[in-house]
Amino acid sequence: MTAAATARAPAWPRRLAHLALVLAALAFLALFLLLPLAAVFAEALRKGVHAYLAAIDQPGAFAAIRLTLLVAAIAVPLNLVFGVAAAWAVARFEFRGKALLGALIDLPFSVSPVIAGLVYVLLFGAQGWFGPWLAAHGVRIVFAVPGLVLATMFVTLPFVARELIPLMQAQGAEEEEAARVLGANGWQMFFRVTLPKIRWALLYGVLLCNARAMGEFGAVSVVSGHIRGLTTTLPLEIEMRYNEYDYVGAFAVASLLALLALVTLAAKTALEWRYGDELAAHAPGGH
Amino acid sequence: MTLELSRLSRRFADFAALDDVSLDIAPGEFLALLGPSGSGKTTLLRILAGLDHPDAGSVRLDGRDFLATPARSRKVGLVFQHYALFRHLTVAENVAFGLRVRPWRARPKRAEIAARVEALLQRVQLEGLGRRYPAQLSGGQRQRVALARALAVEPGLLLLDEPFGALDAQVRVALRRWLRELHEDLGLTTVFVTHDQEEALELADRVAVMNRGRIEQIGAPGTVYQDPATPFVCEFIGKVNRIPLAREDGMLGAAGWTPGRDPWRGGQARATAYVRPEHLALGVAGDRPGWQAQVRHVYLAGSVAHLELDVQALAQTLEADVASEDLARLGLRPGLGLRVAPRRAVVFPAGSGGDRWVWQADEAVVAV
Numbered sequence: 331m332t333a334a335a336t337a338r339a340p341a342w343p344r345r346l347a348h349l350a351l352v353l354a355a356l357a358f359l360a361l362f363l364l365l366p367l368a369a370v371f372a373e374a375l376r377k378g379v380h381a382y383l384a385a386i387d388q389p390g391a392f393a394a395i396r397l398t399l400l401v402a403a404i405a406v407p408l409n410l411v412f413g414v415a416a417a418w419a420v421a422r423f424e425f426r427g428k429a430l431l432g433a434l435i436d437l438p439f440s441v442s443p444v445i446a447g448l449v450y451v452l453l454f455g456a457q458g459w460f461g462p463w464l465a466a467h468g469v470r471i472v473f474a475v476p477g478l479v480l481a482t483m484f485v486t487l488p489f490v491a492r493e494l495i496p497l498m499q500a501q502g503a504e505e506e507e508a509a510r511v512l513g514a515n516g517w518q519m520f521f522r523v524t525l526p527k528i529r530w531a532l533l534y535g536v537l538l539c540n541a542r543a544m545g546e547f548g549a550v551s552v553v554s555g556h557i558r559g560l561t562t563t564l565p566l567e568i569e570m571r572y573n574e575y576d577y578v579g580a581f582a583v584a585s586l587l588a589l590l591a592l593v594t595l596a597a598k599t600a601l602e603w604r605y606g607d608e609l610a611a612h613a614p615g616g617h
Numbered sequence: 618m619t620l621e622l623s624r625l626s627r628r629f630a631d632f633a634a635l636d637d638v639s640l641d642i643a644p645g646e647f648l649a650l651l652g653p654s655g656s657g658k659t660t661l662l663r664i665l666a667g668l669d670h671p672d673a674g675s676v677r678l679d680g681r682d683f684l685a686t687p688a689r690s691r692k693v694g695l696v697f698q699h700y701a702l703f704r705h706l707t708v709a710e711n712v713a714f715g716l717r718v719r720p721w722r723a724r725p726k727r728a729e730i731a732a733r734v735e736a737l738l739q740r741v742q743l744e745g746l747g748r749r750y751p752a753q754l755s756g757g758q759r760q761r762v763a764l765a766r767a768l769a770v771e772p773g774l775l776l777l778d779e780p781f782g783a784l785d786a787q788v789r790v791a792l793r794r795w796l797r798e799l800h801e802d803l804g805l806t807t808v809f810v811t812h813d814q815e816e817a818l819e820l821a822d823r824v825a826v827m828n829r830g831r832i833e834q835i836g837a838p839g840t841v842y843q844d845p846a847t848p849f850v851c852e853f854i855g856k857v858n859r860i861p862l863a864r865e866d867g868m869l870g871a872a873g874w875t876p877g878r879d880p881w882r883g884g885q886a887r888a889t890a891y892v893r894p895e896h897l898a899l900g901v902a903g904d905r906p907g908w909q910a911q912v913r914h915v916y917l918a919g920s921v922a923h924l925e926l927d928v929q930a931l932a933q934t935l936e937a938d939v940a941s942e943d944l945a946r947l948g949l950r951p952g953l954g955l956r957v958a959p960r961r962a963v964v965f966p967a968g969s970g971g972d973r974w975v976w977q978a979d980e981a982v983v984a985v
Binding site: 484504505507508509510511512513514515522523526527 | 659666667668688689690691693694695697699701703704705706714715718719737761766769
């Protein structure tokens with residue numbers, strides 16, 4: 331009755347207010363999100379498609395793409411496992427130091443990424459605490475791929491856990507308990523009951539985590555050492571080209587990074603669209 | 618398979634959920650754990666299900682240690698208060714869950730699982746709803762899916778946590794009768810938790826009344842109601858009038874009324890008489906012991922009418938129940954003055970060192 335009434339009743343001023351709000355939101359989005367995104371592609375293509383392709387078709391660019399994908403491919407699954415484990419622990423168990431764990435999960439959000447990078451340099455760098463020992467055993471972490479992975483993991487650690495904890499706390503453990511009493515072992519309980527319950531939040535957390543892993547600049551910049559073709563991810567490659575006054579090149583690579591983000595977004599939308607009915611059927615409680 | 622629970626204790630932080638609880642559950646029995654919230658009844662149920670563990674005590678099944686068996690191997694059917702159905706699975710998949718998670722040697726064939734699910738859905742009167750999701754069912758239907766799911770694993774013990782707590786009154790009564798019939802059909806040992814005394818009295822073979830982590834009394838519904846062992850049981854089960862007695866002229870009594878005898882032989886200076894509303898006689902003759910009262914309210918509740926009676930001598934309001942057809946016959950209406958007296962009372966001594974006393978009037982106390 332309320333929905334029908336509000337749909338029928340609105341007087342002119344109210345409808346005007348509706349319209350104004352929607353327009354304001356759209357204008358805001360256009361100004362702060364779409365315009366810059368469009369500018370990236372416009373700048374990249376300013377000297378024509380040929381120059382654009384030439385800027386991309388360089389070993390540096392390909393290496394950067396490969397490295398970015400590699401770092402994300404290692405950091406995201408590890409954070410997925412950690413995020414689920416941490417969310418499970420926080421949501422399902424009472425233990426000493428639970429508040430501390432919650433605070434630690436948030437640490438990467440509150441600490442500047444640059445500091446995170448510096449900490450790894452301090453720990454594993456040539457003059458760092460473990461540097462000499464690592465060097466003696468022929469292990470390179472800082473200014474090499476392992477350092478990039480570590481820094482990225484640090485920065486992206488909270489995404490999955492933070493997405494899952496409130497959901498798992500709200501859902502409670504009753505369904506898992508029911509599964510146990512019905513004879514399920516731990517794995518069956520997790521894969522048949524827990525995972526289906528959290529899969530959308532998990533997917534969302536992983537997508538956010540992935541987006542950040544591919545786009546991270548600060549922490550990665552500190553531990554990278556900027557060795558072109560070896561330790562430059564896409565964001566670092568962009569910065570280097572920009573600093574070399576290669577604007578078309580910088581924006582061309584930037585457009586690649588933006589494209590990766592758009593692909594991620596499209597994947598999420600497609601999944602939501604594909605399973606939209608199912609989402610709607612299960613969203614309201616279900617018990 | 619007799620289940621022997623012996624000296625179970627369970628503490629949460631500084632709160633004793635179970636405090637030295639012992640109890641035997643006979644095969645095929647329908648047992649109610651009745652108590653207010655926080656009395657430990659759900660904790661006891663969870664311990665039986667294997668979802669919680671006692672700090673001390675043992676549970677033995679035919680002499681074997683039941684607590685050493687993990688939850689998944691206990692063959693216990695548990696129905697949660699809020700059902701805990703798997704929301705991402707259909708009704709049929711929910712019911713089949715317990716069979717599908719078995720190791721493959723023990724797992725029935727696909728067709729056999731389907732047949733059993735179908736039979737169970739029929740048993741709980743949900744045939745044809747197997748492809749629905751829990752969110753598309755009513756509360757009573759979800760409840761029965763939860764029951765079918767629990768029965769699918771052919772449990773030796775069925776546990777129900779507030780099975781009717783989340784349902785509306787009509788569905789609740791219907792489902793209650795249905796559950797009782799189902800129990801008679803299956804003969805399955807069943808333990809259910811409830812805070813609703815009516816439910817416990819109507820359904821169970823035996824009722825264990827719990828309070829603050831202890832069992833106050835365990836017995837048949839009639840015994841627990843008619844012959845309560847403690848003041849708590851008196852007050853928790855059914856309605857009751859609480860009348861303080863003191864020594865008057867060498868005899869325990871209240872405002873001129875006395876039970877006439879003293880089982881403690883003067884050993885108690887004070888006591889409390891608990892009188893059920895249906896045990897208060899109305900229209901007592903003037904030469905008999907009793908109290909002058911005035912009808913304050915008459916609440917007609919279907920077949921029974923509840924009366925509120927002001928008794929000035931006791932400075933309290935007593936409750937009395939009469940059959941509603943007697944209302945007109947006795948001319949009971951607000952404002953009417955009449956004499957009342959207990960016909961039956963359970964009397965507890967105030968001090969220690971005395972047993973409770975079930976008092977019955979010597980002769981029919983006139984009138985009603």
